[in-house]
Amino acid sequence: MLDVTGLRAGYGPAEVLRGIDLTVRAGEIVAVLGANGAGKTTLNRAISGVIAVRGGTIRFDDEDIAGSRPAAIVSRGLIHVPEGRRIFPNMSVRENLVMGSYARARANRARNLDRVFATFPRLAERTRQAAGTLSGGEQQMLAIGRGLMAEPRLLILDEPSLGLSPLLVEEMFALIGRINAEGLSVMLVEQNVVQSLALAHRAYIIEQGEIVLSGAAEALAADPALQKAYLGL
Template sequence: MTPLLEVRELSVAYGAIEAVRNVSFSVELGQIVCLIGANGAGKTTILRTISGLLRPRAGDILFEGASIAKLPAHEILSRGIAQSPEGRRIFARMTVAENLLLGAYARRDNEVDADMQRVFTLFPVLGERRHQKAGLFSGGEQQMLAIGRAMMSKPRLLMLDEPSMGLSPIMTQRIFDTISELQSQGTTILLVEQNALAALALADRGYVIDLGQSTLEGSGHDLLADQRVRAAYLGEA
């Protein structure tokens, strides 16, 4: 069976600095796949390259069996890949509803209102405050909005970059519960997350990215039990 997403020997550089080197991984339909690693390991660069914001120096990216490595970002979005970026990047002076509508800008169907209601069902606080400016929200509420905005493009693959960054433990758990709920509703998810314990506990499969290279891979359960992972990312001796 062809993976929904397949990254083949991907290398990406910023000028002369190679940030990602020969990284390969795949995401099957319906899975949660996580990339874990330290700051600067290359995880965000990988997502930005999949989204079309960066161009690979070498390698290929296939979505539903077709290469997307040379496509512009708007076409990759229209094919069904959406990203909730690190740092949330919401439009602070716009309302919740306006932010969500921007997530659907490429759509031409008549189900946008129904999908906005779906976001409000997942995140009731967004529905209650839909006419308020997003900059007035807490970090956790802004993260909900960033995920909701990505969902508004109706993606087949939702990429989440550090969704728990800067959040309280209670809000972090809420976000991870939502990720699990999205999977149960049929959304395939590629997750970049520094909270390795939470990410691997949720993931069907995980990959460890270190200094721009993939060094370990396995099921989330197996990586959680791997002593190298536990020592490097879970603080165990």
């Protein structure tokens, strides 16, 4: 579904990504893990067309999308839920969700609203509430729900657990698992190594713009190098 080869990208004179290779297959949850500043968000932005690609290829459904405009990438069904939620705080919950179908799946808006409310019942209780008054966990649900409104074929989630309490983190990961169980492919970009590896099928570890470890999530969780670097074991 997604095949990234030799990807290089950065900002100004600084090169952040130094030859990234990764794949996401249909139906998978693939985790991309690393510390703050490792290059995870730059990777998401490059795949989504927000920043220019300096080298390598990005193929989605066997079509090269490197250099494509973000709107064109969205129209193909590759949807990126950015770090920090980026909701519209002065708009209602329902208005935020409707914005998610602005560029794609507009004809199915009513059906997709029902689907989002079934997935996130708390949002259904707050349709007229200003999004900025929601709790952090509810805002993250709204950001993911807005992404689902576009009928994604691949959903990139950038740090969905950031700033949430441990209880809400558990709930958020469970929701991601349920979304994937319905057939949606997910690229989960996170600092939360333990829970991401428990949820994902496969994973990549990124450091200083390069992939340093990759493989089945269960195998990586048992890898001594990863345990030492990230878990302090």
